[in-house]
Amino acid sequence: MExxxxxxxLGATVTGIVLGLLGGGxxxxxxxxxxxxxxxxxxxATSYSLLLIGITASSxxxxxxRKKLVDYNAALYYGVPSVIAVYAxxxxxxxxxxKVIFTLNGYSVDKNLFILIILAIVMFIAAYKMITSxxxxxxxxxxxxxxxxLAFFAVLIGAFLGLVGAGGGFLMVPxxxxxxxxxxxxxxxxxxxxxxxxxxxxxxxxxxxHVQIDWTFFATFALFSVAGVFIGHYLATYIxxxxxxxxxxxxxxxxxxxxxxxxxxxx
Numbered sequence: 001m002e003x004x005x006x007x008x009x010l011g012a013t014v015t016g017i018v019l020g021l022l023g024g025g026x027x028x029x030x031x032x033x034x035x036x037x038x039x040x041x042x043x044x045a046t047s048y049s050l051l052l053i054g055i056t057a058s059s060x061x062x063x064x065x066r067k068k069l070v071d072y073n074a075a076l077y078y079g080v081p082s083v084i085a086v087y088a089x090x091x092x093x094x095x096x097x098x099k100v101i102f103t104l105n106g107y108s109v110d111k112n113l114f115i116l117i118i119l120a121i122v123m124f125i126a127a128y129k130m131i132t133s134x135x136x137x138x139x140x141x142x143x144x145x146x147x148x149x150l151a152f153f154a155v156l157i158g159a160f161l162g163l164v165g166a167g168g169g170f171l172m173v174p175x176x177x178x179x180x181x182x183x184x185x186x187x188x189x190x191x192x193x194x195x196x197x198x199x200x201x202x203x204x205x206x207x208x209x210h211v212q213i214d215w216t217f218f219a220t221f222a223l224f225s226v227a228g229v230f231i232g233h234y235l236a237t238y239i240x241x242x243x244x245x246x247x248x249x250x251x252x253x254x255x256x257x258x259x260x261x262x263x264x265x266x267x
Contacts, residue, residue: 008037009224016225019056020232021244025130025252027053027166028123030225032255035116036262038217042115043094046165047206047213050090052222053166054199056229061196064189071190074150074180078172079194081151082158086198089162090205116263119164123256126170130249133242143181150179161195162202169195 011033019026027049034045064070101114109117153175161168172191176182182190 004037004039008033009221011037012221012224013228013231015052016056016228016230017232017235018228018248019060019225020229020234021236021239022232022248025126025170025248026056026225026228027169028119028126028252029255031119031164031166032259034221042112042119044211046094046115046163047203047211048218048221049165050161050199050203050206051213051218052225053168054196054203055222056225057169057192057196057199059229061189061193064192067189069186069189070193071176071180071182071186074176074182075190075194077147077150077180078154078176078190079197080154082154082161082194082198083201085155085158086162086202087205089159090202091208093159093162094206095209113263115164116259118160119166120256120259122160122164122166123252123259127249127253127256129170130245130252133245133249143178145181146179150175153179158198161198162205165202168198 011029015026015029015033017026018029030049030052031042031045034040034048035042040048061070097111097114099111101109101111103109153171157168157171157175160171169191172194173184173187176187176190177184
């Protein structure tokens with residue numbers, strides 16, 4: 001086994017640990033691991049990431065359903081437009097992206113570079129939110145319910161998730177809080193359920209587009225990641241969540257910078 005593959009499976013374990021500790025964010029790491037350590041094309045890496053997110057988020061969603069931390073009304077208003085957006089992007093958008101997206105001053109941006117640029121942008125946004133986040137107040141501000149804006153952001157975030165195979169959860173939570181008036185704990189629980197559903201639906205779109213999946217490789221990668229989730233759940237009782245978010249935010253920021261430098265310096 002190559003050293004990069006050993007590091008790749010270690011990276012898969014780390015993504016699971018992050019998911020177990022924070023309830024999200026790990027998928028942002030899984031795509032760089034798949035692309036740079038397993039040398040998988042970015043578009044295919046997003047397919048692996050979607051299925052991996054679906055599996056790992058389902059366990060968290062199940063726990064939140066048991067604890068009654070899911071707002072089904074908000075999930076319905078958010079879930080329907082986001083599912084449509086995710087499926088449409090994976091079923092028709094991704095297969096029909098041109099090989100060269102655009103050319104500027106003789107420099108061509110192809111499909112794979114475009115996906116990685118969007119991923120890096122999502123990572124910069126996630127890093128900023130994690131680094132600047134504060135501990136939640138005991139008393140939360142009431143927000144006016146606005147299902148129109150909620151549906152709009154659901155389509156937008158669903159398209160993001162469909163395009164890069166990551167970045168749904170950390171964007172869903174504030175949308176649910178501000179436009180559906182869902183308090184933090186229920187917003188997190190509801191977002192995990194929505195992430196799981198959207199990821200599986202998006203992957204179904206990939207299957208309809210005849211994406212070729214190496215199931216043996218995926219099963220191995222997922223096994224390491226799921227093991228990491230259990231480790232993360234165990235460590236969560238000993239580590240302060242808000243402080244960890246800031247550290248992980250800086251790590252995400254460094255990873256995003258690496259992607260940008262790596263891709264533009266090698267072309």
